[in-house]
Amino acid sequence: MYYLGIDGGGTKTAFILTNQYGEIIYRNTYPTIHYMQVGLNGITHIIREGLNDLLSVTGLHETLIDYAYIGCPGFGDIKDDEALIRDAIAHAMGPIRHRVGNDIENAHAGALQGYDGVCIIAGTGSIGMGVLGKKRIISGGWHHAFGGDEGSAYWIASHYIALLHKQMDGRHPQSSMFQFAVQALTHHFGDAAVNPDLIQLHNQRTHTAAFSKVVYTLAEAGDPYALEIFQRAASELIQIIRACCLEPDASVRVSYAGGVFESGNLILDPIKSVFPNTQAPVFTPDIGSVILAFKYADIPLSSRILNNLKTINR
Structure with missing residues (x-):
């Protein structure tokens, strides 16, 4: 039998399929399945496309996939939408047994290998989850349009752009990096980035988040x-x-x-100063989805499975 992990993030969706021993059979990425970005039909279409590619490449029949876990960004944020998201995913998954959760759940399962503790996601968006025994708490993850997703790539980029605009119009003194920063901004967004009418950038969440890499370069x-x-x-x-x-x-x-967290010490040093038991993730979130697929299929994680998953993780 085979086990499928789907890790949906704010920018991309990762598919990873393993056999019952945790050996990788297939891995690929697709666009985000965040329903506020692609809609419910978009969720169905992207997951079905990923499944069709997987089945075509591997030559498997979908009935051979024993269980799948789908980490879905935005799932659980609005209770009334949960059933709609589940239905959209179920329509794509067909007969495959599966479970849907927020993408912080599989990130936690991967980063901490199922142990208690806190996992924080800071990608396109941000959210955290703490687990202690049967207790679980989630914080963050509020929509970026209302100032949420704090500390995320989108947040970093948009807040830096706001400071850059204040340098442009005289509210802040210009730094020695000002001209380079403006050139980088216009290269990334075009002339719209230095135009007071920025509404066209508001919905470019993924593209805006990518500008955080420039902000990191400037910080360095x-x-x-x-x-x-x-x-x-x-x-x-x-x-x-x-x-x-x-x-x-x-x-x-x-x-x-x-x-x-690819920014390294700029982010990690302040966190470690408060939380000294901060550790690098054991597994990536897509492998965390596979771990949860095994879990919900009631398959114990043997040392053989974990060793094979660690080989994938390298």
């Missing part, structure tokens, strides 16, 4: 405004982690997922 080069934004981002993530703690800060095990 010493731009005080970029450094300020990363300090604020770390502070916001610390608040989310603290809200998820079900035990004292100094003892809680913390791990993480998402592209913002």
